Every structure is written in structure tokens, then in C-alpha cells.
Amino acid sequence: MARIEIGKHLAVDTRVCGGRLIFKGSRILVSDAIELTKAGYTPEAVAEQYRGLITPEAVREAKSLLLRGFLKETSRRAKVAA
Numbered sequence: 001m002a003r004i005e006i007g008k009h010l011a012v013d014t015r016v017c018g019g020r021l022i023f024k025g026s027r028i029l030v031s032d033a034i035e036l037t038k039a040g041y042t043p044e045a046v047a048e049q050y051r052g053l054i055t056p057e058a059v060r061e062a063k064s065l066l067l068r069g070f071l072k073e074t075s076r077r078a079k080v081a082a
Helices: 031-040 041-051 056-067
Strands: 003-006 010-013 021-023
Touching: 010 056, 021 031, 031 041, 031 056, 041 056
Parallel strands: none
Antiparallel strands: 003 010, 010 021
């Protein structure tokens, strides 16, 4: 699998960010943007945090697909040494 485009703004590419879900044209992980929205940021504020590399519309699309069950959220989990 090289690249799969999801919706208008999202993509998975095995050559970018280890194949994790990103916003097209960037290396910004969708999971990071979703975490910001969960922390109370608006889609406009999230886009501003990334200096306009993504749009509020892209953040809304990611959130909508997640809420509708089309995407599975994968947050980064710290590895703990046993």
C-alpha cells in the first residue's frame, strides 16, 4: 500500500509518518489535531496552531469521520519499561 486518500483532506501513506493518518499535503497527524479538539480547541484554533498548514474544514472533516465511526482514533501511548 503506498497511499490511500480518505475524504477530501485525509490520507494514509506508508512512506509518511509510518503509515499513520495525516492531513493531505502535510505530515500533521490527524490524531494530534483530534486531541486538541478534545482539549477544547475549535477547528479554527487547531488550524492556527499548525500555522495554517491545515484548514478548519480539514479538522471538521476528521472529527466528523471519527464521530460517525469511519475512522478509529489511535492516540500515542507511552511505552513503559517493565
